[in-house]
Amino acid sequence: MSSRWKSEIRRRLRGQAPGRIALIGVGNTLRGDDGAGSLLAGRLGARGIDRAFDGGTAPENYCERVASLAPRTVFIADAACFGGEPGEVRLLDPRLLGAGALSTHGLSLRPLAAYLEERCGCRVFVVGIEPSGAGGGEALSPPVRRALGELEEYFAGLFAAGGSGGART
Secondary structure (H helix, E strand, C coil), rough: CCCCCHHHHHHHCCCCCCCCCCCCCCCCHHHHHHHHHHHHHHHEEEEEEEEEEEEEHHHHHHHHHHCCCCCCCEEEEEEECCCCCCCCEEECCCCCCCCCCCCCCCCCCCHHHHHHHHCCCCCEEEEECCCCCCCCCCCCCHHHHHHHHHHHHHHHHHCCCCCCCCCCC
16 A cells, blocks of 8 residues: 555644644444544544544534644545545545535535634644445445554554654554
8 A cells, every 4th residue: 555645644744743633533334435434533542542533424523522622633534535546545635525525424524624624723634545346334345444454553653653743654
């Protein structure tokens, strides 16, 4: 898997004060790959990371909890169809996402990101994971499962490093 997204995150966090990041995972875990963002947040939470929130299909319900942390950067992890290979990860600008793009989440990520930026004065990035076109159900596809493992290790390291972009994985 390409590590271009890791370099992009490091670049975006360069010079940022430690401890000033948060992550909201988005998705429906009953719909296979669509649940990748939600599963990522859940896995990070299971590691004791209290700045990662499983927003499920209603991430807007976590805006005030995230805002109370006064983050400088918020990552929204979600399955995203950007034309990549299944399991490919990209850092996406939420302002470039379709304004009315509704999915299982009910609210497009674009207004969610705009609200967080306004409310917190932070930068928001979408960590997009290209889903596999195969299947549905509750099981993750193998490429998305591998990407999720890599994202979990990277973000766990990033949170442990205080969110300063110093994660090495």
